Amino acid sequence: MVELQRTLVLVKPDAMQRGLAGEIISRLERRGLRIVGMKLIAVPRALAEEHYAEHKGKGFYSGLVEYICSSPILAAVFEGPSAVKAVRQTVGKTNPVEAMPGTIRADLGLMT
Template identity: 55%
Template sequence: MERTLVLLKPDCVQRRLMGRIISRFEDKGLNIIAMKMIRVTQELARKHYAEHVQKAWYPSLEEFITSGPVVAMVVEGPEAIRVVRDMVGATNGLNATPGTIRGDFGCSRQMNLVHASDGPESAARELAIFFREEELCPYTPTIQSWLRAKDE
């Protein structure tokens, strides 16, 4: 099992797409083992986007991510990082494949609805920024035997 951070960004919340997007992850068979709505502060934004803080476009990113509430989630499942990234689609909604979250709902590079960790190292770092270990509620769904074979 692998864990990844997913953020439903302010545009997702404002457009009232949270439930539709959460349903996609659940429909795929992924587990949401922690979830909370928060306001991203400037300090939290700088910690989360540390590798981008010095870039010329960072101020507009910080302004956007702090502009309204976000929903932070820990999503768990086999190959969860890759699976979630595939489901989310290309960064720019105009370039994202139909059927992906950004392909179906997005039309912007910055207002792209969802953040998803891009690898194991970033997932571990980002999860630790947004969640404490005691906030996680791992579980095995009763339908597990109907989602994948025992040897998968």
């Protein structure tokens, strides 16, 4: 039996500014996931630091915290069978260049 899971998805500042939230949500829904909660949020610095605590001390940490706090994001909780795996497969690798074609990051990600 496939496990029903919930997972957090953050539609980050650049995607929000480029009007991609709807496309991202649609792709996840087409994978059989459903939204069980969603909120537009201006991320407070303390929350960003807590969320990304595992990266503290790494060279990209301060830039990541600044970026996520730079403008509002969409935070959504999706639910479905093997939701964590489904989201990871749909979103793709962090680096858009390394992401498989057809994934959100390969198709919509910015090359930095």
